[in-house]
Amino acid sequence: MLVSTNLLLARFAPAKEAPNKYKSFVDLTDGYSYVYPSYWRDFDFLGHDSAFKDRIAALQHVRVGFIPTTKNDIHDLGPMEEVIFDLVKNVCAAPTQKPTVFDMQERTFDGKNYWTFEYELESSGFARTAFAIIAIGNGRYYTLVVGANQRRWSRLRDLLKVVADSFKILDIKPTAV
Structure with a gap:
């Protein structure tokens, strides 16, 4: 257990300077950082590298994932409008959801x-709205999604x-394969 704790301490740097009421998350191994509300807690979100959620309203959460890519910049994916509409419609939305x-x-x-x-996914009786950020660096295609249900x-x-x-x-630094 001690080895695991030390690995976690080495992997995640301490908060640099987060705005009031936020905490910083810095992952020096995977190459990204962001802030999240200080009253949220971390949790495992399948297929994502990091995730935090509201202690009471679990549908309010942030999650970050990445996949390898040979692209060097987000512009290599195509025009922003086309890429984002395609991503929301074909990746974020389930077949039963209406994306906007x-x-x-x-x-x-x-x-x-x-x-x-900013996008919304609406289905019968439920809607969720979120901000998403996509970026490319370190040979990776990063995605951050933070959102809540439509009522909130x-x-x-x-x-x-x-x-x-x-x-x-x-x-x-790139890792050797």
Whole structure:
């Protein structure tokens, strides 16, 4: 158990400077960071590298995943509008859900490009709204999604936007295969 704890301490750096009421998550091994509300707790989200959720309302959560890619930049995927609409319709939405994209933005930080978009997935009697960020770096295609159910979205939108806007890719050394 001691070895496991030491590995966790080496893998995740301490918080640098998070806004008030947020904590920082920094993963130096996998090359990314973001902030999340300080009252959320970590949890395992299948297929994702990190995830935090509200202690009471589990549908309010943030999760980060990545997959290997040979692309060097997000622009290598195609035009932003086409890529995002395709992603929301064919990856995020289940066949029974109606996807709607509300907003798309691009930002550049430390030479890396990020696409942020707000979207809703609606099905019979339920809707969920989220911000998602996609970016490419370190030979990986990163995705961060932070959202809540539609009933709570208007109250939480600004809080969750801080989480979305905080996502950054960190430069890491390539690992030998």
